[in-house]
Amino acid sequence: MAPPLGYDDHTSGYERRHTRRSVLAGLAAAGALGAAGCTRVATAAGTNGGELLDRLRGQGVVRLGIAGEIPFGYIDKNGQLTGEAPELARVIFKRLGVDRVQPVPTEFGSLIPGLNSQQFDVVAAGMYVNAERCKQVIFADPDYQMLDSFIVRKGNPKGLHNYKDCVEKKAKFATGTGYAEIQYAVDAGYKQSDILIVPDQVAGLNAVEAGRVDVFAGTALTTREVVKKSAKAEATKPFAPLVDGKPHVDGGAFAFRPTETRLRDAFNVELRKLKKSGELFRILRPFGFTKAEMTDLTAKELCGE
Template sequence: MASPPGNGRDGIRPPVRRRSLLLGAAALGGLGALGAAGCTRVAPAAGTRGGELLDRLRAQGVVRLGIAGEVPFGYIDRQGRLTGEAPELARVIFKRLGVDQVQPVPTEFGSLIPGLNSQQFDVVAAGMYVNAERCAQVIFADPDYQMLDSFVVRKGNPKGLRSYKDVVAKKARFATGTGYAQIQHAVDAGYKESDILIVPDQVAGLNAVEAGRVDVFAGTAVTVRQVVRKSAKTEAIEPFAPVVKGQRQIDGGAFAFRPGETRLRDAFNTELHKLKKSGELLRILRPFGFTKDEMTDLTAKELCGR
């Protein structure tokens, strides 16, 4: 969705599980020792008003981050280091909150919310889009970025595909990633869901376009920008806002917390807004392909209410 990449900004090819509309449980994935360590369950929150997780994290000195292995949102790089826009932002904010270390817990994107609510990790740090369905299950910080959609198409965009309506009208062969929000965007435009080619990640989507198996692959603007960088056969179209229920929709990605942990969410929001005001947020996110266009004043409250 929300961006990120193909051969990623560093030529990395992690599996992508986009800001899924799927909230079903899937098995938590491991990534070596990091994954094994990350799967340790945290103690459940007590009944204290606003939750006790913030106090526990300060005492432990470490916060477990649920990530989905997607460039540039949250992934493990070639050196085995946790990075991405959300983990790097988490490092800054949690340090300000008195928590010095972050630890990754890799999983499928569709397992992030179930994993969070079953105590597998403390917070979702995967650039997850905020929507009403998810807001019924978790609480979100305010978005740290906003995002438009884009397409990977053949050089010259021979079919002239610049929107989901174009894809439908021109009967283009359409692909997107597992659990991507772009599935629903295409369906809302009238594309038959059973005709969508679902691929594991943006690299597979790029390959499908290059090989001529599909005419277009849809993802977030930053994902598409990244994935076509080394491709001589494809290009990214201009980012656009999908039309959902008759209205242009700009999505926003944010950190997610268990419903009872309002103290932690509110403390996180306080520091996030300081970073936005100072301009430091853009500095943190810029290395991952984010620009001023992705900075936002959207709030979780307004996105949850859509």
């Protein structure tokens, strides 16, 4: 999924990612039975990297913390859970001896608290890896990397290609609830009070088409997907936002409780195999990911260690 302000989210100090929109309602319906009918998992042992992997193998099911967002995790037209994170989870956990995945829907900002209070076993929401989140959870290595992009009116009449352009041209600026793009815009010179916060990229597209704003900032993936059927708007070329004056590439990954290093490490082993074989790209490609978004970034790098 991308990410938010506030220490915790999709914010980074850049907790980002895209709000979990109305799709959450459908996801909640699909997961309601399991979520409501299950008690919280038992506390993991603090030694030997945790016991969760063994418990999951015994149960045959892993509970995924999901924040309904296309293309990261959502309900399709047939009422089935899908998205890049659930589909990747199915493959990797199957290889780890866990046959089923079960969604536990929540708001994006509740993913880390929900994970650490054991409401589910793993965060599977395309969550960006950053230093603040790394203080609260442990991440697998990223399964994708992501640049930013803007939704602008057809022809990009104001010539907006990065955050500096937006500030210099005094563009009316919008982004999503909890998106990392809020902080990127503030760092570029916007006052946070001057940024229009909308629920998600669909609302951002609507705001641009209606002329309420000049630009909506989001991830390259979500912006290019949402404008496909628009006759009034387009997505700009992807670019790297500046963090501390340097171009920054975000990476999204699965998150685990700090005690569960054994499960995280086993997950990483299988993820690396999928990357090496090219199967990871085949899994993510149907959800709009390109080869440019495949990555060798590590969680250690993005955590700033």
